[in-house]
Amino acid sequence: MQPTTLAQLARELEFEHALDAQIVGLTHDSRAVQPGFLYVAIPGLTHHGIEFLAEAVSRGAVAVASDAHGCEILAKENFPWLKLSSPRADMATIAAELYGNPQSKLRIIGVTGTNGKTTVTQMMQSLLSEHGSSVGTIGTLGAFIGEYKIPSARTTPESTDLFSILAEMVAKNVDTVCMEVSSHALELERVAGITFDLAIFTNLTQDHLDFHGTMEHYFWAKAKLFTGGKSKIAVIYRDDNWGRQLLNVTDAESIISVGQDGDWQITSAKTELAGSTTFTLHGPSGVYSIELPMYGLFNAVNASLCLAACANLGIDPDEVKVAFANLAQVPGRMQIVGQRNGALALVDYAHTPDAVEKVLSEIRNANPTRLITVLGCGGNRDSSKRAIMGQVSAELSDVLIITDDNPRFEDPAEIRSAIFKGTVGLPTQVIEIGDRRAAINHALSIAQTGDVIAVLGKGHELGQEANGVIAEFDDVAVILESLSDA
Secondary structure, eight states, X not given: OOOEEHHHHHHHHTOOEESOOEEOEEESOGGGOOTTEEEEXXXXXXXXXXXXXXXXXXXXXXXXXXXXXXXXXXXXXXXXXXXXXXXXXXXXXXXXXXXTXXXXXXXXXXXXXXXXXXXXHHHHHHHHHHTTOOEEEXXXXXXXXXXXXXXXXXXXXXXXXXXXXXXXXXXXXXXXXXXXXXXXXXXXXXXXXXXXXXXXXXXXXXXXXXXXXXXXXXXXXXXXTXXXXXXXXXXXXXXXXXXXXXXXHOOOSEEEEESTTSSBEEEEEEEETTTEEEEEXXXXXXXXXEXXXXXXXXXXXXXXXXXXXXXXXXXXXXXXXHHGGGOOOOTTSSEEEEEETTEEEEEEOOOSHHHHXXXXXXXXXXXXXXXXXXXXXXXXXXXXXXXXXHHHHHHHOSXXXXXXXXXXXXXXXXXXXXXXXXXXXXXXXXXXXXXXXXXXXXXXXXXXXXXXXXXXXXXXXXXXXXXXXXXXXXXXXXXXXXXXXX
Protein backbone atom coordinates (compact mmCIF):
# COMPACT_ATOMS: atom_id res chain seq x y z
CA MET A 1 0.00 0.00 0.00
CA GLN A 2 1.31 3.42 -0.98
CA PRO A 3 1.28 6.05 1.81
CA THR A 4 -1.26 8.83 1.39
CA THR A 5 -2.96 11.49 3.48
CA LEU A 6 -6.42 11.50 4.97
CA ALA A 7 -7.23 14.70 3.04
CA GLN A 8 -6.15 13.19 -0.27
CA LEU A 9 -8.14 10.02 0.38
CA ALA A 10 -11.22 12.10 1.25
CA ARG A 11 -10.88 14.09 -1.98
CA GLU A 12 -10.50 11.02 -4.18
CA LEU A 13 -13.47 9.22 -2.63
CA GLU A 14 -15.54 12.35 -1.97
CA PHE A 15 -15.89 11.61 1.74
CA GLU A 16 -16.31 14.24 4.45
CA HIS A 17 -13.32 14.52 6.77
CA ALA A 18 -11.75 16.63 9.50
CA LEU A 19 -8.05 17.42 10.09
CA ASP A 20 -5.33 15.48 8.27
CA ALA A 21 -2.80 12.73 8.83
CA GLN A 22 -0.23 10.68 6.91
CA ILE A 23 -1.59 7.13 6.44
CA VAL A 24 0.65 4.12 5.88
CA GLY A 25 -1.72 1.26 6.71
CA LEU A 26 -5.32 0.23 7.29
CA THR A 27 -7.26 -2.13 9.57
CA HIS A 28 -10.72 -2.62 11.06
CA ASP A 29 -9.27 -4.50 14.07
CA SER A 30 -8.04 -2.28 16.91
CA ARG A 31 -5.72 -5.10 17.98
CA ALA A 32 -3.98 -5.04 14.59
CA VAL A 33 -3.33 -1.28 14.46
CA GLN A 34 0.27 -0.24 13.83
CA PRO A 35 1.83 3.26 13.88
CA GLY A 36 0.49 5.39 11.03
CA PHE A 37 -2.64 3.28 10.43
CA LEU A 38 -6.13 4.43 9.55
CA TYR A 39 -8.45 2.58 11.93
CA VAL A 40 -11.92 1.80 10.58
CA ALA A 41 -14.44 1.87 13.44
CA ILE A 42 -17.83 0.57 12.34
CA PRO A 43 -20.81 -1.14 13.99
CA GLY A 44 -20.38 -4.88 14.57
CA LEU A 45 -22.80 -7.58 15.66
CA THR A 46 -22.26 -6.85 19.37
CA HIS A 47 -20.00 -3.78 19.61
CA HIS A 48 -19.19 -0.58 17.76
CA GLY A 49 -15.57 -0.21 16.70
CA ILE A 50 -15.42 3.25 18.22
CA GLU A 51 -15.55 1.60 21.65
CA PHE A 52 -11.97 0.49 21.01
CA LEU A 53 -10.69 3.93 20.01
CA ALA A 54 -8.34 4.21 23.00
CA GLU A 55 -6.67 0.90 22.14
CA ALA A 56 -6.32 1.87 18.47
CA VAL A 57 -4.75 5.22 19.35
CA SER A 58 -2.42 3.63 21.88
CA ARG A 59 -1.19 1.31 19.13
CA GLY A 60 -0.49 4.19 16.76
CA ALA A 61 -3.68 4.99 14.82
CA VAL A 62 -3.37 8.47 13.28
CA ALA A 63 -6.92 8.76 11.91
CA VAL A 64 -10.25 6.96 12.14
CA ALA A 65 -12.91 6.23 9.51
CA SER A 66 -16.33 5.84 11.11
CA ASP A 67 -20.07 6.48 10.81
CA ALA A 68 -21.88 9.56 12.12
CA HIS A 69 -21.92 8.21 15.68
CA GLY A 70 -18.19 7.54 15.67
CA CYS A 71 -17.32 10.85 14.02
CA GLU A 72 -19.29 12.74 16.65
CA ILE A 73 -17.08 11.19 19.32
CA LEU A 74 -13.92 11.81 17.27
CA ALA A 75 -14.83 15.48 16.79
CA LYS A 76 -15.01 15.94 20.55
CA GLU A 77 -11.58 14.33 20.81
CA ASN A 78 -10.28 16.65 18.04
CA PHE A 79 -8.96 13.54 16.27
CA PRO A 80 -8.70 13.20 12.45
CA TRP A 81 -11.73 11.44 11.00
CA LEU A 82 -13.26 10.29 7.73
CA LYS A 83 -17.05 10.01 7.66
CA LEU A 84 -18.70 6.87 6.25
CA SER A 85 -22.32 6.94 5.07
CA SER A 86 -22.52 3.20 4.33
CA PRO A 87 -19.92 1.87 6.78
CA ARG A 88 -19.16 -1.60 5.41
CA ALA A 89 -19.39 -0.75 1.72
CA ASP A 90 -17.35 2.42 2.29
CA MET A 91 -14.73 0.44 4.22
CA ALA A 92 -14.31 -1.79 1.15
CA THR A 93 -14.07 1.28 -1.08
CA ILE A 94 -11.31 2.72 1.10
CA ALA A 95 -9.42 -0.57 1.18
CA ALA A 96 -9.62 -0.94 -2.60
CA GLU A 97 -8.35 2.62 -3.09
CA LEU A 98 -5.47 2.36 -0.63
CA TYR A 99 -4.30 -0.93 -2.13
CA GLY A 100 -4.37 0.41 -5.68
CA ASN A 101 -7.64 -1.24 -6.76
CA PRO A 102 -6.08 -4.72 -7.23
CA GLN A 103 -9.45 -6.18 -8.22
CA SER A 104 -9.23 -4.32 -11.54
CA LYS A 105 -5.96 -6.11 -12.38
CA LEU A 106 -7.23 -9.64 -11.79
CA ARG A 107 -9.71 -12.09 -13.28
CA ILE A 108 -11.82 -12.98 -10.25
CA ILE A 109 -14.00 -16.08 -9.99
CA GLY A 110 -16.40 -16.38 -7.05
CA VAL A 111 -17.92 -19.62 -5.75
CA THR A 112 -20.88 -19.65 -3.39
CA GLY A 113 -23.30 -22.23 -1.98
CA THR A 114 -23.79 -24.10 1.28
CA ASN A 115 -21.74 -27.12 0.23
CA GLY A 116 -19.05 -27.61 -2.36
CA LYS A 117 -17.44 -24.16 -2.32
CA THR A 118 -14.01 -25.39 -1.28
CA THR A 119 -13.96 -28.34 -3.68
CA VAL A 120 -15.08 -26.23 -6.65
CA THR A 121 -12.57 -23.49 -5.80
CA GLN A 122 -9.73 -26.01 -5.59
CA MET A 123 -10.85 -27.71 -8.81
CA MET A 124 -10.93 -24.37 -10.65
CA GLN A 125 -7.47 -23.52 -9.35
CA SER A 126 -6.10 -26.81 -10.65
CA LEU A 127 -7.82 -26.61 -14.04
CA LEU A 128 -6.86 -23.00 -14.71
CA SER A 129 -3.28 -23.62 -13.60
CA GLU A 130 -3.09 -26.53 -16.04
CA HIS A 131 -4.23 -24.08 -18.73
CA GLY A 132 -1.32 -21.75 -17.93
CA SER A 133 -2.87 -19.21 -15.57
CA SER A 134 -1.17 -18.03 -12.39
CA VAL A 135 -3.92 -18.66 -9.86
CA GLY A 136 -4.44 -17.53 -6.28
CA THR A 137 -7.14 -19.00 -4.04
CA ILE A 138 -9.05 -17.60 -1.08
CA GLY A 139 -11.38 -19.72 1.04
CA THR A 140 -11.95 -22.05 3.95
CA LEU A 141 -8.50 -23.62 3.57
CA GLY A 142 -6.85 -20.15 3.62
CA ALA A 143 -5.40 -17.81 1.02
CA PHE A 144 -2.75 -19.29 -1.25
CA ILE A 145 -0.50 -18.53 -4.19
CA GLY A 146 0.64 -22.03 -5.08
CA GLU A 147 2.10 -23.42 -1.85
CA TYR A 148 2.67 -19.93 -0.41
CA LYS A 149 0.07 -19.18 2.26
CA ILE A 150 -1.13 -15.67 3.05
CA PRO A 151 -2.57 -15.21 6.56
CA SER A 152 -6.39 -15.19 6.41
CA ALA A 153 -8.90 -15.60 9.22
CA ARG A 154 -12.20 -16.20 7.41
CA THR A 155 -13.61 -18.08 4.43
CA THR A 156 -14.03 -14.67 2.80
CA PRO A 157 -11.80 -12.14 4.61
CA GLU A 158 -13.02 -8.76 5.82
CA SER A 159 -12.57 -6.15 3.07
CA THR A 160 -9.58 -4.50 4.74
CA ASP A 161 -7.80 -7.87 4.65
CA LEU A 162 -9.24 -9.04 1.32
CA PHE A 163 -7.90 -6.13 -0.72
CA SER A 164 -4.54 -6.50 0.99
CA ILE A 165 -4.47 -10.16 -0.09
CA LEU A 166 -5.51 -9.25 -3.64
CA ALA A 167 -2.78 -6.60 -3.78
CA GLU A 168 -0.19 -9.15 -2.67
CA MET A 169 -1.41 -11.51 -5.37
CA VAL A 170 -1.02 -8.79 -7.99
CA ALA A 171 2.50 -8.09 -6.72
CA LYS A 172 3.32 -11.80 -7.11
CA ASN A 173 2.08 -11.84 -10.73
CA VAL A 174 -1.16 -13.73 -10.13
CA ASP A 175 -3.61 -13.17 -12.99
CA THR A 176 -6.64 -15.14 -11.73
CA VAL A 177 -8.19 -15.49 -8.28
CA CYS A 178 -10.65 -18.24 -7.37
CA MET A 179 -12.38 -17.41 -4.11
CA GLU A 180 -15.14 -18.74 -1.93
CA VAL A 181 -17.78 -16.09 -1.29
CA SER A 182 -19.76 -16.77 1.88
CA SER A 183 -23.25 -15.51 2.64
CA HIS A 184 -21.80 -13.58 5.59
CA ALA A 185 -19.35 -11.86 3.24
CA LEU A 186 -22.12 -10.83 0.86
CA GLU A 187 -24.42 -9.65 3.65
CA LEU A 188 -21.61 -7.72 5.36
CA GLU A 189 -20.24 -6.13 2.16
CA ARG A 190 -16.82 -7.77 2.37
CA VAL A 191 -16.66 -8.05 -1.42
CA ALA A 192 -18.13 -4.62 -2.16
CA GLY A 193 -16.35 -2.99 -5.09
CA ILE A 194 -15.54 -6.28 -6.82
CA THR A 195 -17.21 -7.25 -10.09
CA PHE A 196 -16.70 -10.98 -10.56
CA ASP A 197 -15.76 -12.17 -14.01
CA LEU A 198 -17.58 -15.40 -13.26
CA ALA A 199 -19.65 -16.70 -10.34
CA ILE A 200 -20.62 -20.29 -9.54
CA PHE A 201 -23.60 -21.42 -7.43
CA THR A 202 -23.44 -24.97 -6.03
CA ASN A 203 -26.53 -25.40 -3.81
CA LEU A 204 -28.38 -23.98 -0.84
CA THR A 205 -29.35 -26.04 2.21
CA GLN A 206 -29.95 -25.30 5.87
CA ASP A 207 -27.05 -23.55 7.57
CA HIS A 208 -26.24 -20.21 9.21
CA LEU A 209 -29.85 -19.59 10.23
CA ASP A 210 -28.50 -18.23 13.51
CA PHE A 211 -27.28 -15.31 11.36
CA HIS A 212 -29.79 -15.11 8.49
CA GLY A 213 -32.93 -16.17 10.36
CA THR A 214 -34.75 -17.83 7.46
CA MET A 215 -33.84 -19.74 4.32
CA GLU A 216 -35.31 -16.90 2.26
CA HIS A 217 -32.95 -14.37 3.84
CA TYR A 218 -30.09 -16.85 3.41
CA PHE A 219 -30.97 -17.19 -0.29
CA TRP A 220 -31.12 -13.46 -0.93
CA ALA A 221 -27.73 -13.02 0.72
CA LYS A 222 -26.29 -15.57 -1.75
CA ALA A 223 -28.21 -13.97 -4.61
CA LYS A 224 -26.28 -10.73 -4.12
CA LEU A 225 -23.38 -12.35 -5.97
CA PHE A 226 -25.60 -12.81 -9.04
CA THR A 227 -27.63 -9.59 -9.05
CA GLY A 228 -26.97 -5.87 -9.27
CA GLY A 229 -24.31 -6.38 -11.94
CA LYS A 230 -22.07 -8.14 -9.42
CA SER A 231 -21.03 -10.93 -11.82
CA LYS A 232 -20.54 -10.99 -15.59
CA ILE A 233 -21.03 -14.75 -16.06
CA ALA A 234 -23.23 -16.93 -13.83
CA VAL A 235 -22.89 -20.73 -13.70
CA ILE A 236 -25.76 -22.16 -11.66
CA TYR A 237 -26.68 -25.69 -10.56
CA ARG A 238 -30.36 -25.89 -11.44
CA ASP A 239 -31.24 -29.22 -9.82
CA ASP A 240 -31.28 -27.32 -6.52
CA ASN A 241 -34.64 -25.60 -5.89
CA TRP A 242 -32.90 -22.41 -4.88
CA GLY A 243 -30.71 -22.65 -7.97
CA ARG A 244 -33.81 -22.56 -10.17
CA GLN A 245 -35.01 -19.51 -8.29
CA LEU A 246 -31.60 -17.93 -8.76
CA LEU A 247 -31.83 -18.49 -12.52
CA ASN A 248 -34.99 -16.36 -12.49
CA VAL A 249 -33.46 -13.40 -10.67
CA THR A 250 -29.85 -13.19 -11.84
CA ASP A 251 -28.96 -10.29 -14.12
CA ALA A 252 -25.56 -11.63 -15.18
CA GLU A 253 -24.60 -10.88 -18.77
CA SER A 254 -24.27 -14.61 -19.54
CA ILE A 255 -26.19 -17.32 -17.66
CA ILE A 256 -25.26 -21.02 -17.81
CA SER A 257 -27.19 -23.79 -16.07
CA VAL A 258 -25.91 -27.22 -15.07
CA GLY A 259 -28.18 -30.15 -14.26
CA GLN A 260 -31.31 -31.84 -15.57
CA ASP A 261 -32.75 -29.77 -18.45
CA GLY A 262 -29.72 -27.45 -18.13
CA ASP A 263 -27.24 -26.23 -20.70
CA TRP A 264 -24.89 -28.92 -19.36
CA GLN A 265 -26.44 -32.26 -18.35
CA ILE A 266 -24.90 -35.08 -16.32
CA THR A 267 -25.63 -38.72 -17.13
CA SER A 268 -24.26 -42.16 -16.27
CA ALA A 269 -22.59 -41.00 -13.06
CA LYS A 270 -20.93 -43.77 -11.08
CA THR A 271 -18.58 -43.67 -8.13
CA GLU A 272 -16.25 -46.26 -6.60
CA LEU A 273 -15.36 -46.26 -2.92
CA ALA A 274 -11.74 -46.82 -3.91
CA GLY A 275 -11.69 -43.17 -4.97
CA SER A 276 -12.90 -42.55 -8.53
CA THR A 277 -16.01 -41.13 -10.18
CA THR A 278 -17.05 -41.39 -13.82
CA PHE A 279 -19.83 -39.59 -15.68
CA THR A 280 -20.85 -38.22 -19.06
CA LEU A 281 -21.44 -34.51 -19.54
CA HIS A 282 -23.59 -33.28 -22.41
CA GLY A 283 -22.95 -29.63 -23.29
CA PRO A 284 -23.51 -27.09 -26.06
CA SER A 285 -20.16 -27.98 -27.63
CA GLY A 286 -20.30 -31.77 -27.39
CA VAL A 287 -20.44 -34.86 -25.17
CA TYR A 288 -17.59 -35.62 -22.77
CA SER A 289 -16.80 -38.83 -20.87
CA ILE A 290 -15.01 -37.83 -17.68
CA GLU A 291 -13.14 -39.70 -14.99
CA LEU A 292 -12.30 -38.01 -11.69
CA PRO A 293 -9.75 -39.30 -9.18
CA MET A 294 -12.25 -38.31 -6.47
CA TYR A 295 -14.99 -40.12 -4.56
CA GLY A 296 -18.65 -39.09 -4.50
CA LEU A 297 -21.36 -38.43 -7.10
CA PHE A 298 -21.65 -34.84 -5.88
CA ASN A 299 -18.13 -34.37 -7.22
CA ALA A 300 -19.56 -35.10 -10.67
CA VAL A 301 -21.73 -32.02 -10.12
CA ASN A 302 -18.79 -29.99 -8.82
CA ALA A 303 -16.67 -31.01 -11.82
CA SER A 304 -19.49 -30.24 -14.26
CA LEU A 305 -19.84 -26.73 -12.82
CA CYS A 306 -16.10 -26.28 -13.30
CA LEU A 307 -16.06 -27.56 -16.87
CA ALA A 308 -19.00 -25.32 -17.79
CA ALA A 309 -17.21 -22.38 -16.16
CA CYS A 310 -13.94 -23.09 -17.98
CA ALA A 311 -15.75 -23.45 -21.31
CA ASN A 312 -17.28 -20.02 -20.82
CA LEU A 313 -13.84 -18.61 -20.03
CA GLY A 314 -12.70 -19.79 -23.45
CA ILE A 315 -10.97 -23.06 -22.50
CA ASP A 316 -11.50 -26.12 -24.71
CA PRO A 317 -13.60 -28.69 -22.76
CA ASP A 318 -11.39 -31.49 -24.12
CA GLU A 319 -8.43 -29.79 -22.45
CA VAL A 320 -10.37 -29.58 -19.19
CA LYS A 321 -11.35 -33.24 -19.48
CA VAL A 322 -7.68 -34.23 -19.62
CA ALA A 323 -6.79 -31.92 -16.72
CA PHE A 324 -9.36 -33.61 -14.45
CA ALA A 325 -7.03 -36.60 -14.24
CA ASN A 326 -4.49 -34.50 -12.31
CA LEU A 327 -6.87 -33.36 -9.57
CA ALA A 328 -5.65 -34.00 -6.04
CA GLN A 329 -7.77 -34.87 -3.01
CA VAL A 330 -9.15 -31.74 -1.38
CA PRO A 331 -8.19 -31.72 2.31
CA GLY A 332 -11.11 -32.78 4.49
CA ARG A 333 -13.49 -33.32 1.57
CA MET A 334 -14.28 -37.03 1.23
CA GLN A 335 -10.59 -37.50 2.01
CA ILE A 336 -9.67 -41.18 2.15
CA VAL A 337 -7.13 -41.40 4.96
CA GLY A 338 -6.27 -45.10 5.27
CA GLN A 339 -7.36 -48.61 6.18
CA ARG A 340 -7.36 -50.93 9.18
CA ASN A 341 -8.27 -54.62 9.03
CA GLY A 342 -9.86 -54.08 5.64
CA ALA A 343 -11.97 -51.13 6.84
CA LEU A 344 -11.68 -47.73 5.14
CA ALA A 345 -11.44 -44.45 7.11
CA LEU A 346 -12.33 -41.10 5.57
CA VAL A 347 -12.76 -37.52 6.74
CA ASP A 348 -15.26 -34.93 5.50
CA TYR A 349 -16.18 -31.39 6.48
CA ALA A 350 -19.93 -32.15 6.34
CA HIS A 351 -21.53 -30.02 9.06
CA THR A 352 -25.05 -29.41 7.75
CA PRO A 353 -27.98 -31.86 7.47
CA ASP A 354 -27.79 -31.86 3.67
CA ALA A 355 -24.03 -32.36 3.55
CA VAL A 356 -24.19 -35.19 6.09
CA GLU A 357 -26.98 -36.87 4.13
CA LYS A 358 -25.10 -36.56 0.83
CA VAL A 359 -21.83 -37.92 2.23
CA LEU A 360 -23.39 -40.84 4.08
CA SER A 361 -25.71 -41.69 1.17
CA GLU A 362 -22.72 -41.83 -1.16
CA ILE A 363 -20.96 -44.24 1.17
CA ARG A 364 -24.09 -46.31 1.73
CA ASN A 365 -24.58 -46.65 -2.04
CA ALA A 366 -21.10 -48.25 -2.24
CA ASN A 367 -22.49 -51.12 -0.10
CA PRO A 368 -20.06 -51.24 2.83
CA THR A 369 -20.50 -54.06 5.32
CA ARG A 370 -21.20 -51.43 7.98
CA LEU A 371 -21.07 -47.64 8.03
CA ILE A 372 -19.64 -46.25 11.28
CA THR A 373 -20.11 -42.48 11.61
CA VAL A 374 -18.39 -40.11 14.05
CA LEU A 375 -20.32 -36.84 14.31
CA GLY A 376 -20.50 -33.68 16.40
CA CYS A 377 -22.01 -30.20 16.00
CA GLY A 378 -20.40 -26.80 16.54
CA GLY A 379 -21.40 -24.61 19.44
CA ASN A 380 -22.75 -21.05 19.11
CA ARG A 381 -24.08 -21.85 15.65
CA ASP A 382 -27.49 -22.81 14.23
CA SER A 383 -28.81 -25.11 16.96
CA SER A 384 -31.92 -26.16 15.01
CA LYS A 385 -29.88 -28.44 12.74
CA ARG A 386 -28.45 -30.63 15.53
CA ALA A 387 -31.35 -33.05 15.96
CA ILE A 388 -31.77 -33.19 12.18
CA MET A 389 -28.11 -34.14 11.75
CA GLY A 390 -28.52 -36.79 14.43
CA GLN A 391 -31.57 -38.23 12.70
CA VAL A 392 -29.97 -38.26 9.24
CA SER A 393 -26.79 -39.84 10.57
CA ALA A 394 -28.68 -42.52 12.48
CA GLU A 395 -30.89 -43.35 9.51
CA LEU A 396 -27.90 -43.91 7.22
CA SER A 397 -25.36 -45.42 9.64
CA ASP A 398 -25.07 -48.80 11.31
CA VAL A 399 -23.17 -47.28 14.22
CA LEU A 400 -23.29 -43.59 15.16
CA ILE A 401 -20.76 -42.18 17.63
CA ILE A 402 -21.83 -38.76 18.88
CA THR A 403 -18.88 -36.65 19.96
CA ASP A 404 -17.71 -33.05 20.30
CA ASP A 405 -16.94 -30.76 17.38
CA ASN A 406 -16.05 -27.17 18.31
CA PRO A 407 -18.22 -26.53 21.38
CA ARG A 408 -16.96 -22.95 21.60
CA PHE A 409 -18.80 -21.37 24.55
CA GLU A 410 -21.61 -23.92 24.86
CA ASP A 411 -21.82 -26.92 27.15
CA PRO A 412 -20.60 -29.85 25.01
CA ALA A 413 -22.92 -32.28 26.80
CA GLU A 414 -25.95 -30.18 25.84
CA ILE A 415 -24.88 -30.14 22.18
CA ARG A 416 -24.46 -33.91 22.21
CA SER A 417 -27.85 -34.28 23.85
CA ALA A 418 -29.47 -32.20 21.11
CA ILE A 419 -27.93 -34.46 18.45
CA PHE A 420 -29.04 -37.58 20.35
CA LYS A 421 -32.69 -36.43 20.38
CA GLY A 422 -32.80 -36.88 16.63
CA THR A 423 -31.84 -40.55 16.96
CA VAL A 424 -34.57 -41.60 19.40
CA GLY A 425 -36.67 -44.48 18.09
CA LEU A 426 -34.23 -45.46 15.36
CA PRO A 427 -32.62 -48.93 15.39
CA THR A 428 -29.06 -47.68 14.84
CA GLN A 429 -26.53 -48.34 17.59
CA VAL A 430 -25.77 -44.91 19.07
CA ILE A 431 -22.74 -44.33 21.32
CA GLU A 432 -21.82 -41.07 23.04
CA ILE A 433 -18.11 -40.35 23.55
CA GLY A 434 -17.43 -36.68 24.23
CA ASP A 435 -13.68 -36.80 23.73
CA ARG A 436 -13.24 -36.62 19.94
CA ARG A 437 -9.92 -38.47 19.89
CA ALA A 438 -11.40 -41.29 21.95
CA ALA A 439 -14.47 -41.37 19.69
CA ILE A 440 -12.35 -41.72 16.54
CA ASN A 441 -10.16 -44.38 18.15
CA HIS A 442 -13.23 -46.34 19.24
CA ALA A 443 -14.67 -46.21 15.73
CA LEU A 444 -11.43 -47.60 14.32
CA SER A 445 -11.20 -50.27 17.02
CA ILE A 446 -14.63 -51.75 16.25
CA ALA A 447 -14.26 -51.62 12.45
CA GLN A 448 -14.08 -54.90 10.53
CA THR A 449 -13.38 -55.92 6.94
CA GLY A 450 -15.65 -54.09 4.51
CA ASP A 451 -16.65 -51.35 6.98
CA VAL A 452 -16.30 -47.63 6.33
CA ILE A 453 -15.56 -45.14 9.12
CA ALA A 454 -16.74 -41.61 8.28
CA VAL A 455 -15.44 -38.87 10.57
CA LEU A 456 -17.55 -35.80 9.87
CA GLY A 457 -17.74 -32.13 10.77
CA LYS A 458 -14.23 -30.72 11.05
CA GLY A 459 -12.61 -31.83 7.81
CA HIS A 460 -9.43 -29.84 7.19
CA GLU A 461 -9.50 -27.99 10.53
CA LEU A 462 -6.37 -28.19 12.65
CA GLY A 463 -7.85 -27.08 15.96
CA GLN A 464 -10.75 -27.65 18.34
CA GLU A 465 -12.27 -24.59 20.00
CA ALA A 466 -13.68 -24.67 23.53
CA ASN A 467 -14.18 -21.78 25.97
CA GLY A 468 -12.14 -19.39 23.85
CA VAL A 469 -9.15 -21.73 23.57
CA ILE A 470 -8.18 -23.50 20.35
CA ALA A 471 -6.33 -26.75 21.02
CA GLU A 472 -4.44 -28.54 18.27
CA PHE A 473 -6.65 -31.21 16.72
CA ASP A 474 -6.62 -32.79 13.28
CA ASP A 475 -9.03 -35.62 12.42
CA VAL A 476 -6.69 -36.91 9.72
CA ALA A 477 -3.68 -36.91 12.05
CA VAL A 478 -5.64 -38.71 14.77
CA ILE A 479 -6.69 -41.42 12.32
CA LEU A 480 -3.14 -41.84 10.96
CA GLU A 481 -1.76 -42.05 14.50
CA SER A 482 -4.29 -44.71 15.41
CA LEU A 483 -3.56 -46.68 12.22
CA SER A 484 0.17 -46.56 12.88
CA ASP A 485 -0.35 -47.89 16.42
CA ALA A 486 -2.43 -50.82 15.20
